[in-house]
Amino acid sequence: MPLYEYLCPTCDHKFDKLQPMSSQGADCPNCEQPAKRAISVFARVGKGGEEHPGFSPLPPLSGGCCGGGCGCGH
């Protein structure tokens, strides 16, 4: 089940909520106004606070046809 992160536009309260994929939105536990879904991450085993899911950066692309090595200007 995905873990959704919500940000309440009314009181700026941020919270996580485990919800089924089909679910739409959540109410802020603080002020009980509808909150906006911020990002969705998959639930991790063991709650680790504010850590973010590991996006692995793509390796830098060596540009164009030759990576600049041949001097062709691409």
Ligand SMILES: [Zn+2]
């Ligand atoms: Zn709120």
